[in-house]
Amino acid sequence: MSFAWAKQYEPKTPLTKWLDDKLPLPRLVYNAVGAGYPVPRNLNYMWNFGVLAGFCLMIQIVTGVVLAMHYAANQAVAFGTVEHIMRNVNWGWALRYAHANGASFFFIVVYLHIFRGLFYSSYKAPREMIWLLGVVIFLLMMATAFMGYVLPWGQMSFWGAQVITGLFSAIPLVGEPLQVWLLGGFAPDNAALNRFFSLHFLLPFVIAGVVILHIWALHIPGSSNPSGVEVKSESDTVPFHPYYTAKDGFGLGVFLILFAVMVFFLPNALGHPDNYIEANPLSTPAHIVPEWYFWPFYAILRAFTGDLTIPFTGIVLIPAKLLGVIAMFGSILLWFFLPWLDKSPVRSGHYRPLFNKFFWFGLIPTMAVLFYCGGAPAEEPFVVLSQIATAYYFLHFLVVLPIVSQIEVPKPLPFSITEAVLGKDATAEARTGTVDAGTAGTAPDGSLQPAE
Template sequence: MSFPWAKQYEPKAPVMKWLDDRLPLPRLVYNAVGAGYPVPRNLNYFWNFGVLAGAALAIQIITGIVLAMHYSTDAATAFNSVEAIMRDVNAGWFLRYAHANGASMFFIVVYIHICRGLYYGSYKAPREMVWLLGVVIFLLMMATAFMGYVLPWGQMSFWGAQVITGFFSAIPLVGETIRIWLLGGYAPDAAALNRFFSLHYLLPFVIAGVIILHIWALHIPGSSNPAGVEVKGEQDTVPFHPYYTAKDGVGVGVFLLVFAIFLFFQPNLLGHPDNYIPANPLSTPAHIVPEWYFLPFYAILKSFTVDFILPAKLWGVLAMFGSILLLFFLPWLDTSPARTANHRPRYRAFLMVLLVDVLVLGYVGGAEPTKINVLIGQITTAYYFLHFLVILPIVSATERPKPVANSITEAVLKGKGGTAPAKSAIEGQPNPMPAE
């Protein structure tokens, strides 16, 4: 992003000047997260969740590296190595619980980040690439989390791998070959553990690389904002540091507090008790479920029960992947000129229905597959696809949005997209402080 009023980096110390001339790393940091990066003055706390996702990823990488030093990928010893980490390694219980609950916190943060993008239209031009790279990060997260869930080699780990990889066999002609290639054999065993561990260790660094591209793509057009208007001048922005570094600091503090509550008081709340039973290929659990963050997609997978042209199992696999791939096309499915749902009451109503729909899918994904639950899953799955493929294009083409402010400053002064600034700014005096 190149704003003419952005403050330029000028090293003062001789050492920093020498370094900047030869390796402009300080300049890069200054322009990325420092005073050289102007951002809209009206960003609220929903814009904290990108930084929180980065903090969650850092926790996962650090704890994962240490855990990898003590983990055994042999099927005969994998479960016992996890128990040894919990009991015998200094602070091993802390690292293991931090890693397991950190995955849940990572997904909570990312889901809220996605909801913010849907509500405020962060996927619209000129930020399509930012959104697309975000969806890629989400897919990489899901792959990493699935492989990590297999590694403890408990009952739910083994049977989760058995069931999920089994769905690939529904693909005609090549399905069974893909499944065998994924597992390294005909069933989850030592070969699968080795493969999953290698990829689980590697993919977080791939995610970090894509996050760098995600931030790079964001810095070209600049951040979106709650008012849904583009920056018109210097009066619409403030430097990222110190105003938003301070706000992000508050967000990180709250995040760590919630994380600590799970870690120290309810470390197994989001897990499954069957995963404390060693994997047994001869004993199938009564009810096989994935981790909570996969439940909506698992419900979509289970909603297809009738063969129609293609086997029901294949329809479920296609729908599950399609429910995520739909997000790639969102910038072109929503053609409304308005960005924020604050200016689109009809879209906002349907978006709230979609949120409830996804929550119900999550419940159905973890519930017993009774007739009523299967029916609810089928209805909510149908609505999910209708929302993106039918409702959203129609609403965006027919809805007349509310008037949009001419600038961020005007929106702030009128109370749209932020609270009014200090009195001195209203009277025409410069006021660099951001409004929430």
């Protein structure tokens, strides 16, 4: 986003002037994360998680590249090479634990990033493309994490690959050939391990490329903010550096402390003990479960226990397995349509009382139940709880959100970001004299009006 008052980059030495003419990399950095990038002055710590997610991606790429130097994607030795890394490679245990826990922390900060986007409606115009690219990043992360979970070739790695790739067999006609094509055979073995290793190594760089597009898309409309009001004047903004580099630095410090605690004191707390048993196709674990960050979607998958049939005929229209697969992928794909499902002109959840209630007392408890049930055994009462939570999850996005966005009467919005921070500024309001959908309240009859 271009602001007339944004500080311009000025090279001061002959070398920087020459570089600015030939390859303006310093100017790019200055305008992207420096004093040349004005951002809303009221961003809170929920806006830290984008930077933290980028840092997690860097950890995963660096540790992953080093680990790949010592790993062999062969089912005969894969499990042994992981133990070799842990016991014989200098600092190999730290690299492996940092990589394994880095994946969990990556998903933690991304889930919090998504949570912030949902509450503050960061998917609304003019930021739809930022949100859509974010969903693409999340899908790529899930694919990368699944294939990485297979590489240690422990019991949960093998059976997780067997179960997840087996989902494709539910697709009519092409399902089983597709599963064989993915695995390179009829069960996870050398071919699958080589394919998953190659893709697991490649996809983080693809994610990095999409992240660049994500940031590029962000810089066109500029950052959103907790009030949901667009920038009106220079007083609404501060330079990204030093204000938010300092704030992000503090958040990064807290993150690194928690990350170090996990790596050095609780390295296996987020993993599964069965993965320290070498893969055995003849011994099925009592409870096959994916990594914790897949649990809500695994719960949705398992919530479908009956076929969809034509009443009184017994003719099966859609088998239960296929219903579960459709629902699992649909639970993420529907996020692509949020910018058009939520029609409220107000962005921030702080000014949407009805939306606020459904968010905190509907969606958040539902996600908590799905997380818990996804890691629990496939037995009662967890199956019924999964079914109830799954039903509300889709109901919330497809029915509740569109209806609420049409009928609720939002609270009056502040006239500007400065007013949201410092209080009402009648002089600035009279001088500007403009109102738009992002900075207006809503009258009882549904029309937009300035905040009183």
